[in-house]
Amino acid sequence: MRKNQSLALQLALGIAPIIISLVITAIIILVVGADPAEVVERVWSGAFRDLTSTARVVNFWLPLTLASIGLTITFTAGLWNIGVEGQIMVGALFATFASREFASLPTAVVIPIEIIFAVVGGMLWALLVGVLKTRLGIHEIFGGVALNALADVGTIFLVSNAWAPATGATAQASERFAPSTLFPALSGDFPVNWVVAIVTVIAAIVVIFSLRGTRWGLHLKATGKNPRSALLLGVPTERTALSAFAACGALAGIAGAHRVLFTFGDLRPLASGGIGFLGLLVVLLVSIRVLWVPLATFVFAAIITGSTRLRISLQLDQSLAGVLQGTLVLVVILFQGVRQRLEQRVTQGDGDEPQQSFSPISAEMTE
Amino acid sequence: MNQELINALNSIVANATPLVIASMGETITERAGVVNLSLNGSIILSAMAGFVVALQADSLIIGLIVAILVGALIALIISVASIELRRDQIAVGFVLTLLAADLAQFLGQDFTRVPGPRISKWSFPILSEIPIIGDIFFDHDVFVYFSFVLVIAAWFWLFRTRGGLEHRAIGERPESAFARGTNVNRMRYFYTVFGGGLVGLAGAAYSLSVKPGWATPPAMQGDGWIALAIVIFGGWHPFRVVFGAYLFAGLRAASSAIQRNGGLDLPLVDVHVNISFILLNGLPWLLMILTLLAVSSGGIERLVSLLPRQIQNRMRNVLRSDPPAALGTRFEAE
Numbered sequence A: 001m002r003k004n005q006s007l008a009l010q011l012a013l014g015i016a017p018i019i020i021s022l023v024i025t026a027i028i029i030l031v032v033g034a035d036p037a038e039v040v041e042r043v044w045s046g047a048f049r050d051l052t053s054t055a056r057v058v059n060f061w062l063p064l065t066l067a068s069i070g071l072t073i074t075f076t077a078g079l080w081n082i083g084v085e086g087q088i089m090v091g092a093l094f095a096t097f098a099s100r101e102f103a104s105l106p107t108a109v110v111i112p113i114e115i116i117f118a119v120v121g122g123m124l125w126a127l128l129v130g131v132l133k134t135r136l137g138i139h140e141i142f143g144g145v146a147l148n149a150l151a152d153v154g155t156i157f158l159v160s161n162a163w164a165p166a167t168g169a170t171a172q173a174s175e176r177f178a179p180s181t182l183f184p185a186l187s188g189d190f191p192v193n194w195v196v197a198i199v200t201v202i203a204a205i206v207v208i209f210s211l212r213g214t215r216w217g218l219h220l221k222a223t224g225k226n227p228r229s230a231l232l233l234g235v236p237t238e239r240t241a242l243s244a245f246a247a248c249g250a251l252a253g254i255a256g257a258h259r260v261l262f263t264f265g266d267l268r269p270l271a272s273g274g275i276g277f278l279g280l281l282v283v284l285l286v287s288i289r290v291l292w293v294p295l296a297t298f299v300f301a302a303i304i305t306g307s308t309r310l311r312i313s314l315q316l317d318q319s320l321a322g323v324l325q326g327t328l329v330l331v332v333i334l335f336q337g338v339r340q341r342l343e344q345r346v347t348q349g350d351g352d353e354p355q356q357s358f359s360p361i362s363a364e365m366t367e
Numbered sequence B: 001m002n003q004e005l006i007n008a009l010n011s012i013v014a015n016a017t018p019l020v021i022a023s024m025g026e027t028i029t030e031r032a033g034v035v036n037l038s039l040n041g042s043i044i045l046s047a048m049a050g051f052v053v054a055l056q057a058d059s060l061i062i063g064l065i066v067a068i069l070v071g072a073l074i075a076l077i078i079s080v081a082s083i084e085l086r087r088d089q090i091a092v093g094f095v096l097t098l099l100a101a102d103l104a105q106f107l108g109q110d111f112t113r114v115p116g117p118r119i120s121k122w123s124f125p126i127l128s129e130i131p132i133i134g135d136i137f138f139d140h141d142v143f144v145y146f147s148f149v150l151v152i153a154a155w156f157w158l159f160r161t162r163g164g165l166e167h168r169a170i171g172e173r174p175e176s177a178f179a180r181g182t183n184v185n186r187m188r189y190f191y192t193v194f195g196g197g198l199v200g201l202a203g204a205a206y207s208l209s210v211k212p213g214w215a216t217p218p219a220m221q222g223d224g225w226i227a228l229a230i231v232i233f234g235g236w237h238p239f240r241v242v243f244g245a246y247l248f249a250g251l252r253a254a255s256s257a258i259q260r261n262g263g264l265d266l267p268l269v270d271v272h273v274n275i276s277f278i279l280l281n282g283l284p285w286l287l288m289i290l291t292l293l294a295v296s297s298g299g300i301e302r303l304v305s306l307l308p309r310q311i312q313n314r315m316r317n318v319l320r321s322d323p324p325a326a327l328g329t330r331f332e333a334e
Helices: A002-031 A036-048 A051-076 A084-101 A107-134 A140-160 A194-213 A215-225 A227-232 A237-264 A275-285 A290-307 A310-314 A320-342 B003-031 B039-057 B060-084 B089-107 B133-137 B142-160 B162-172 B174-179 B184-210 B223-233 B238-260 B276-295 B297-304 B309-319
Strands: none
Touching (some): A036 A051, A036 A290, A051 A194, A084 A275, A107 A140, A107 A194, A140 B223, A215 A227, A290 A320, A320 B089, B003 B133, B003 B162, B039 B089, B060 B089, B142 B184, B162 B184, B223 B276
């Protein structure tokens, strides 16, 4: 009897945040004088009206999943990799470089080269955040925010100078890439980037298994729980943190390559489309449980893709997607707290867990 | 002193003012041990709300009040999440910074680039008559004068009053503050919401004064992060924080002056660069990293070791910037 009751409670607590955030978003839609039901319908049809639009959802889903899976690694190590947005952009920059330099090579050769370049670019940008943290004591949030902005500035600079279209620089987009250097699409009806799809599946499997069953995964978890005691227990915390940044940056870099070499066909400012920040929201939403990532990223990708046409059809800004997603994650986080309080798990055992203070300018990873 | 320089310094003071107000609000919050990471979004949303409400209600006062309430409300969410629900302040603040910015863009969609009200200039009586100083500091609007009072009041409160001692104690050693009879969590609520209200006011200082109106992307995009960094650079001390804000605004003014002149044209080195037009936009962020490097634990030692031995200790104390020891942690009375 009691068990049934708590099961019902569990279910209610699981569904309640979704309903609450939908209600809040509906109210916000009403505030600007639109009809929530119509918005839902338009978003749905925007995402799934035919195979082409569904393919668009999938093509947003892939890089978002790559970035989110990368972020589960850094979050496991207790790191706030806000710099992921910049890592996507630098991956895109490096991929662009490869596409321009190796355009004469056959497609089957140039695509692996582009992926390798993107991986290296994303990794380097991530390691910069990592070294700023572990060696120089700058918290990864601030290093990341600054490096994101620098990556954007660099992109605008390259797009309007060295990589500008032959017809004249506009700062809107670079010269189009040679078609032979672009990622191939699956088929005419369902144009999905199958190369990055395969990479994403492999990456997901590798990350799931390495977080669960490897020494590295163990080190990541120990570093994330408490870097000081992990260091005392012999975990190389600095190397672990840097490897987490590198792995996340590598996956983010591939996401960036996908955006420019598939979605757009050129390099443009803000090509990442906010995928990095969205990935951070996803990982917070699923509490770093990597198995839930693909589902959450699919829902987010559908909402984002479905919202892009709101401006044309209902004169509504597409930032509505962000409002819904942000509200959902916020309410879910708050509800986890409510649930904990209801379950009365807030007893002595919980209090023993050492709290780490937020230290924006000190290095804790090294001795 | 030539007029051009005076004008430049005057506009630096004006442009720094929202940063001063926001970083002072955050200083007050963080001194109580709470991190409000939502600054960037809070400022954007309250800027939009302040402007739109002032326009619709045809009242600057109501616009200001709404902006303050928006900032305070976001801070309230962070404190409830942290204190009652034991959630991570960083996570909640980060989600809120994204959510608030998107909300601002969505709710403000019909008000982009719409002309609207702004706070008018009001030369401070008597003080504005002082040569040079008056021109630079007292020929502004009320936001600027408020920021002067705010900085001095914050310093006096924190370092010269009993209440301020208690305030710092709940950020440094909440247990001992509790033992001395302070209601730690209630005071944290108060300082977080109060600081958040100031952040909201800073938003209004953009949309009703420094960067009047509303646009997508917002004109003050990124400044919230800069304000958070200024608090760190300022070592959580009001005077150093305000110095940081002015330094930042000054360097930004210098870089936009270079942009206006179509590049950096140094007499000796012949680097004629129109490209700097774009690259200079990266300067604030490079600066953010460099300033944080200068005050970070390792950075200070490296800087100090370059100096003559006699002043090493003094410089170390000047540069030192220790966060409140309990920053970002929860407090539970046993």
